Amino acid sequence: MLNVPAWQRCLDAQFGAPKPGQYRAQPEDFWVDELLDFTPEAHGEHLWLRVEKRNQTTLDVVKTLSRLCGVTPRDIGYSGMKDRIAVTRQWLSVHLPGRDAPAELEQSLTALGITVVEQARHPRKLKRGVHRTNRFVLRLSGEAIESDDFIGRWEALCQHGVPNYFGPQRFGPEGRNLQRAEALLNRGWRKRDDRQGMMLSTARSFLFNELLSARIADGTWSQPLAGDTLMLDGTQSVFGIDATDATLQARAAELDVHHRGVVGCWRSW
Secondary structure, eight states: OOOOOOOOOTTHHHHOSOOOOEEOSSGGGEEEEEEOSSOOOSOSSEEEEEEEEESOOHHHHHHHHHHHHTOOGGGEEESOOOOSSSEEEEEEEEEOTTSOOOTTHHHHHHHTTEEEEEEEEESSOOOTTOOOEEEEEEOEESHHHHSTTHHHHHHHHHHHOOOOOOOGGGGOGGGHHHHHHHHHHHHOOOGGGOTTOHHHHHHHHHHHHHHHHHHHHTTOTTSOOTTOEEEETTSOOEEEOSOOOHHHHHHHHTTSEEESSSOOOOOOO
8 A cells, every 4th residue: 555755845955844725625726827829720629718617527427418419528628637626727629520519518518617618610629738838826725824934935936846746636626546556557558447537547646646755855856957858838848858068057947947856946926
């Protein structure tokens, strides 16, 4: 049995352990907006829907659309998985060749807590990972935000970036997804046993967090090292490095490039 470890925090050496706080105490405390870098072409076999959901997973919406539109889940596309305990906006596509959506689709979705923000036709199914970015608003509460060092912590994160750990939701309640992934890998991973790839993703996320925690412990998490893969800030452009120099170190310090295989960083906005 595997338990989710207490991974290293980047500010403990400077400020000590943080005071307790809460986030996502209710869905309205976490707002996510998925953004594309293109618009649907207004024609084609696929109906694209930009929806807002609350307290539902992306797969919950897929199941609902499948039932209301009379299609299989395979006929529905989405770019990214969005959290349940949140208010999120994202695009999904429904394959409806030669026919319109059900007349009461929007009303039926609204009754189930899913609002259609906009819709358009497009020739192709929405594929995984094609969205440009996600914008987030996260509301914190509790002792942490009332602490005297809260502003100092915030300024340090804005200056140096944030270790981009996968959060506990990736590992399931009480780490049960991690335990399921271990059992599946011990048997030998097969696609038919992990149709959505969630267990494989869980295992990869665990290894990512383990490596990031080790880099925080040895003080190199915010420094590019030979063999790292870096991402250019604000883009999906990535490149590997065989060696580092003063220019690359300076760009990393200015948050112009980030470790992609080890860490992601963000600025306040």
